[in-house]
Amino acid sequence: MNNEIRSYESTLEIRAETDSRTIEGYPIVFNRASGDLGGFIEFVDPKALDNVDLSKVYLIYGHEINDVLARSDAGSLKLEVDKIGLKFSAELPNTTLANDVLENIRVGNIQGMSFGFTVSHDNWEWGTNGKPDVRTIDQIDQLFEITLTPIPAYPDTKVALSKRDLHEKEVSKSLQIRNALVLEILKYQANKGDKNG
Secondary structure, eight states, X not given: OXXXXXXEEOOOEEOSSTTOOEEEEEEEETTOOOOOSSXXXXXXXXXXXXXXXXXXXXXXETTEEEEEEEXXXXXXXXXXXXXXXXXXXXXXXXXXXXXXXXXXXXXXXXXXXXXXXXXXXXXXXXOOTTOOEEEEEEEEEEEEEEEEESSOOOOOOHHHHHXXXXXXXXXXXXXXXXXXXXXXXXXXXXXXXXXXX
């Protein structure tokens, strides 16, 4: 399975207290159409997160694995699946990065959420008469990270494009290598945590 990344415009909130370091939002929203992902659009089924282990998810900035803001196994990141999607609440640390992120959320510079994942089952409906193909993610296999991002985008991914176009479109090697590297780093860190725990 290949690691995929998706981004959405999202409403990020900081709790009302002036000195609050808690942020909340939805990195995954059910039954909401993505933007154009290169000739197809995508939806996440409301049952896509059923039985997904959320105990080792990271909140990071800009998909940079070294820019960790919170993590569920540390208790600083809370994740809850509801009727809307995956809701998160995070208590950010007093670090330079977190302080910058908080200020950028306050002034509206950061408005997007993204997530890194693998899929165990999806479904395709092929478009006709100029309509785009539609992919529905029925079941997420693993959720590795949720990300705060200033520029929500929909990067093409190898797994989606290969299913849709039967390898007619080629994803850049740098994106494939980056996604594989992020996946291996997250797996290594998860395994290291298991051995230390």
